[in-house]
Amino acid sequence: MSPAQSAEQPEAAQPPKRSSREVLDASDISRALTRIAHEILERNRGADPVVLLGIPSRGVPLAQRVSARIQAVEGQSVPTGSLDVTMYRDDIGLKPPRGLEHTDIPADGIDGKVVVLVDDVLFSGRTIRAALDALGDIGRPRAVQLAVLVDRGHRELPIRADYVGKNLPTSLVERVTVHLTEYDGQDAVLIADKGAKG
Amino acid sequence: MKHLLSAADLSRDEAQLILDTAEEMRSLADRPIKKLPALRGRTVVNLFFEDSTRTRISFEAAAKRLSADVINFSAKGSSLSKGESLKDTALTLQAMGADGVVCRHGSSGAPHLLAKSGWMTGSVVNAGDGTHEHPTQALLDAFTMRRHLGSLDGRRITIVGDVLHSRVARSNVLLLSTLGAEVTVVAPPTLVPVDMSRWPCATSYDFDAVLPKSDAVMMLRVQRERMNDAFFPSAREYTRRYGLDKNRMAQLPDEAIVLHPGPMNRGMEISAEVADSTRSVIVEQVTNGVAIRMAVLYLLLSGSNEEEQTA
Amino acid sequence: MTAYLITGASIVGGEVADLLIDNGEIVATGTGLDAPADAQTIDAQGLVALPGLVDLHTHLREPGREDAETVFTGTRAAAKGGFTAVFAMANTDPVADTAGVVEQVWRLGRDAGYADVYPIGAVTVGRKGTQLAELGAMADSAARVRVFSDDGDCVWDAALMRRALEYVKAFGGVIAQHAQEPRLTQGAQMNEGALSGVLGLTGWPSVAEEAIIARDILLNAHVGSKLHVCHLSTKGSVEIVRAAKRRGLEVTAEVTPHHLLLTEELATSYNPVYKVNPPLRTKEDVEAVREGLADGTIDIVATDHAPHPVEDKDCEWSAAAFGMTGLETALSVVQHAMIDTKLLTWADVADRMSYRPAAIGQAAEHGRPLEAGAPANVVLYDPRVERIVVPEDSVSLSRNTPFEGMTLPGKVVATFLRGTPTVLDGELTR
Numbered sequence: 001m002s003p004a005q006s007a008e009q010p011e012a013a014q015p016p017k018r019s020s021r022e023v024l025d026a027s028d029i030s031r032a033l034t035r036i037a038h039e040i041l042e043r044n045r046g047a048d049p050v051v052l053l054g055i056p057s058r059g060v061p062l063a064q065r066v067s068a069r070i071q072a073v074e075g076q077s078v079p080t081g082s083l084d085v086t087m088y089r090d091d092i093g094l095k096p097p098r099g100l101e102h103t104d105i106p107a108d109g110i111d112g113k114v115v116v117l118v119d120d121v122l123f124s125g126r127t128i129r130a131a132l133d134a135l136g137d138i139g140r141p142r143a144v145q146l147a148v149l150v151d152r153g154h155r156e157l158p159i160r161a162d163y164v165g166k167n168l169p170t171s172l173v174e175r176v177t178v179h180l181t182e183y184d185g186q187d188a189v190l191i192a193d194k195g196a197k198g
Numbered sequence: 199m200k201h202l203l204s205a206a207d208l209s210r211d212e213a214q215l216i217l218d219t220a221e222e223m224r225s226l227a228d229r230p231i232k233k234l235p236a237l238r239g240r241t242v243v244n245l246f247f248e249d250s251t252r253t254r255i256s257f258e259a260a261a262k263r264l265s266a267d268v269i270n271f272s273a274k275g276s277s278l279s280k281g282e283s284l285k286d287t288a289l290t291l292q293a294m295g296a297d298g299v300v301c302r303h304g305s306s307g308a309p310h311l312l313a314k315s316g317w318m319t320g321s322v323v324n325a326g327d328g329t330h331e332h333p334t335q336a337l338l339d340a341f342t343m344r345r346h347l348g349s350l351d352g353r354r355i356t357i358v359g360d361v362l363h364s365r366v367a368r369s370n371v372l373l374l375s376t377l378g379a380e381v382t383v384v385a386p387p388t389l390v391p392v393d394m395s396r397w398p399c400a401t402s403y404d405f406d407a408v409l410p411k412s413d414a415v416m417m418l419r420v421q422r423e424r425m426n427d428a429f430f431p432s433a434r435e436y437t438r439r440y441g442l443d444k445n446r447m448a449q450l451p452d453e454a455i456v457l458h459p460g461p462m463n464r465g466m467e468i469s470a471e472v473a474d475s476t477r478s479v480i481v482e483q484v485t486n487g488v489a490i491r492m493a494v495l496y497l498l499l500s501g502s503n504e505e506e507q508t509a
Numbered sequence: 510m511t512a513y514l515i516t517g518a519s520i521v522g523g524e525v526a527d528l529l530i531d532n533g534e535i536v537a538t539g540t541g542l543d544a545p546a547d548a549q550t551i552d553a554q555g556l557v558a559l560p561g562l563v564d565l566h567t568h569l570r571e572p573g574r575e576d577a578e579t580v581f582t583g584t585r586a587a588a589k590g591g592f593t594a595v596f597a598m599a600n601t602d603p604v605a606d607t608a609g610v611v612e613q614v615w616r617l618g619r620d621a622g623y624a625d626v627y628p629i630g631a632v633t634v635g636r637k638g639t640q641l642a643e644l645g646a647m648a649d650s651a652a653r654v655r656v657f658s659d660d661g662d663c664v665w666d667a668a669l670m671r672r673a674l675e676y677v678k679a680f681g682g683v684i685a686q687h688a689q690e691p692r693l694t695q696g697a698q699m700n701e702g703a704l705s706g707v708l709g710l711t712g713w714p715s716v717a718e719e720a721i722i723a724r725d726i727l728l729n730a731h732v733g734s735k736l737h738v739c740h741l742s743t744k745g746s747v748e749i750v751r752a753a754k755r756r757g758l759e760v761t762a763e764v765t766p767h768h769l770l771l772t773e774e775l776a777t778s779y780n781p782v783y784k785v786n787p788p789l790r791t792k793e794d795v796e797a798v799r800e801g802l803a804d805g806t807i808d809i810v811a812t813d814h815a816p817h818p819v820e821d822k823d824c825e826w827s828a829a830a831f832g833m834t835g836l837e838t839a840l841s842v843v844q845h846a847m848i849d850t851k852l853l854t855w856a857d858v859a860d861r862m863s864y865r866p867a868a869i870g871q872a873a874e875h876g877r878p879l880e881a882g883a884p885a886n887v888v889l890y891d892p893r894v895e896r897i898v899v900p901e902d903s904v905s906l907s908r909n910t911p912f913e914g915m916t917l918p919g920k921v922v923a924t925f926l927r928g929t930p931t932v933l934d935g936e937l938t939r
Contacts (some may be wrong), residue, residue, distance in 0.1 A: 034206060084222070087236035087264075087496070088234075091499065092500055093240075093500070093502060094501075097496065097497045097498070097500045099497075100218075100223075100496075101222075103222060103225065133235070137229065137231040137233065138230070138231070139230065283820065283823070284825050284828075285823050303825065304827075305825040305827040305828060306709035306779070307708065307709075307710070307779030307825065308825040308826075311826075314779075315823075328710030329709040329710075331709065333628060365709060368707070368709060391703075391705070391712075392702070392712065393702050393703040393706060394703070396703040396707045397706070397707070406767050445929075485887075
């Protein structure tokens with residue numbers, strides 16, 4: 001019954017390997033999140049309708065950081081929470097059972113709000129599809145938007161991000177790893193050959 | 199883990215995982231749509247050889263909230279009388295494609311046999327077998343206690359009543375000790391197994407001595423019929439020595455809670471005042487039962503049984 | 510009749526000698542024997558020659574449960590296990606409580622011809638424990654019944670047990686008691702102890718056996734008859750019988766192969782193949798019954814061979830039947846538990862599994878030393894080989910052996926019943 005690691009990106013934190021290279025450092029990430037915060041405010045004409053929901057695990061601290069930046073700019077806090085999509089994944093029956101992550105929907109709910117989903121890496125799009133299904137069971141937002149730190153391409157579903165920290169063209173054999181201080185002690189986005197993982 | 203047959207099968211990590219998962223499941227109760235897609239396309243059979251409406255509907259609600267197809271198979275009296283054998287029932291369930299079988303049986307070890315006999319390939323959840331175990335009851339009890347007391351590490355938990363015949367007591371003693379609690383069972387000597395050396399708990403015959411040192415008290419159902427087998431002289435004497443009434447409740451520490459797996463014999467092992475008091479978490483146990491059973495079904499049935507490489 | 514010259518066998522584990530068998534008798538033993546020209550020679554180098562084994566406690570199930578075993582199949586299993594005589598328990602349907610039933614069983618045995626069948630008569634009518642069966646009529650019948658037992662149930666009424674013991678004095682009978690106090694064992698499923706409490710299976714306390722044994726020994730001392738204790742299983746029982754014998758009280762006792770080897774821990778699997786009455790006990794009890802068998806407190810090994818059809822064991826524990834098969838594994842288990850542990854010699858095994866059970870059951874043709882003039886009831890046993898027990902290899906109709914998958918030593922190579930081989934080269938001759 002041991003929980004399997006989340007199979008899609010991001011992978012569990014790995015110590016940097018020789019053949020991995022850093023594509024974003026801490027200040028790149030910080031700038032990207034600041035820009036995303038501004039874009040969210042611009043697009044939605046302020047913070048009023050916005051609810052930020054991070055997708056565990058690394059989407060959650062990213063949502064909190066974006067939330068803090070919005071608060072700094074607007075002087076108004078944005079309802080921020082988390083949305084676990086484990087049970088909505090389309091591969092749930094194909095992999096060993098995994099433990100659930102915490103879902104935390106802000107008290108006022110999401111009905112009529114603009115929900116901005118926040119995740120670290122956008123890859124196949126399947127996680128976001130699962131998130132859209134999960135949202136549907138919780139309420140009816142006025143709109144759903146998507147913010148990601150990295151878009152690495154290779155979509156398998158008609159899904160795109162509204163806010164992208166960095167477009168990162170990758171090959172399928174490469175592996176993108178996001179490190180965040182909350183989990184990994186440092187901020188960095190790394191790219192490595194799959195083989196390099198050993 | 200493929201089956202849940204005994205609380206003894208659970209490591210501390212596994213037990214915590216179930217409790218943590220149940221915590222997430224429980225928040226579902228606050229949502230407008232109380233349904234999750236995790237077990238879509240899976241078939242769960244509630245195979246009940248004994249009547250237990252409470253346990254069956256709890257499992258049924260849990261499976262349905264996870265979107266499983268639920269089949270209720272009431273096979274009361276089947277095997278022990280002249281009906282179909284357990285084996286033929288299992289073969290039938292296998293042919294029907296049951297992914298999970300929730301089994302309640304009057305014979306200790308029957309779920310164990312279902313799981314290990316090779317008659318069927320689905321996961322088996324023990325929903326109470328004879329006088330052996332009832333692991334999901336223990337999990338929901340631990341879950342309820344954890345919500346009130348925090349970590350159970352070092353907590354003193356007292357289980358009172360017909361320990362000899364109680365599957366609830368067996369599973370609770372095993373699980374609570376796995377979770378680090380100090381468990382004491384209290385009963386008249388006739389209602390405790392003759393040799394308790396393999397139980398990870400203390401035994402006492404003196405309820406009043408244990409009460410002030412209890413963070414939680416679990417009262418077990420005592421059947422009046424036991425009187426006829428000379429396990430105790432009379433219901434009145436039982437109540438006097440081992441029943442939980444208002445006076446005894448006053449001996450408990452301030453934050454201590456009272457549990458009962460139900461159905462209660464009000465006036466026998468527990469007085470109505472205690473059952474309805476603010477210390478009583480008995481109704482909450484029922485709510486938590488659904489969450490725990492969702493967690494168990496989810497963790498046993500949601501994935502593929504073959505270990506696959508993560509992509 | 511073919512004569513057989515068995516060469517180079519170790520006679521009851523001792524001196525190496527030849528045995529000449531002719532006309533149903535052992536004609537001569539020694540070396541350089543003068544065998545008839547047409548005698549068939551059997552090379553028995555390395556084998557142990559034992560007197561044909563006698564099982565005082567076998568369930569042949571016929572009449573009534575021919576789906577579990579018949580006299581024919583049960584005696585084939587007996588022959589395969591080295592037995593030349595079996596005592597057939599009375600808990601058939603109809604119960605062997607009349608001359609008619611015991612004569613039927615006796616005749617079926619004679620017709621089958623694999624082993625002599627000595628029917629045991631029920632003590633009480635229908636084994637119901639209320640009224641004495643016609644013990645005298647059974648004793649006087651063609652079956653010449655001398656052993657009486659309600660086995661499967663205890664003769665728990667002390668007055669009735671006293672009368673039974675007294676009554677059989679008239680024809681030298683023996684009462685074989687299934688010692689189980691019924692009130693203490695209501696709904697009992699396994700040995701009562703720490704494990705039964707954990708498994709939630711109703712306990713069968715040792716005291717329920719010991720209390721009856723003690724009572725019966727005292728009753729028998731009072732009336733001066735013959736008491737035999739079936740399948741003694743606990744340390745306490747050994748101590749009671751040992752103390753009684755020390756005081757010079759008349760009692761004999763048996764232990765089963767499974768109680769010499771297996772413990773209650775097997776119940777942890779909830780596999781009903783390990784469900785038996787009396788139940789498997791603790792390691793301490795196993796050690797005690799081995800010791801008791803070694804020092805003679807326990808007189809004999811008896812199999813309590815209890816065949817059951819598949820469906821009676823392929824079910825939940827509490828619904829399953831009590832009992833295990835044992836005829837074909839008995840000698841191997843005894844070698845493993847008693848010989849390989851140096852608790853018994855082969856001469857002792859001949860005593861515990863042939864001489865003494867024949868004496869208790871008064872089977873004069875059996876249990877005789879391998880000497881010239883004795884009926885040629887002989888087993889040749891190879892103690893050097895090992896085998897993994899496979900239920901499907903059994904010639905019994907049933908498959909409920911608790912030894913499945915275990916590696917046990919030894920193999921019966923040949924069995925002779927009054928000079929006729931029932932088993933040769935390890936296989937039934939027909």
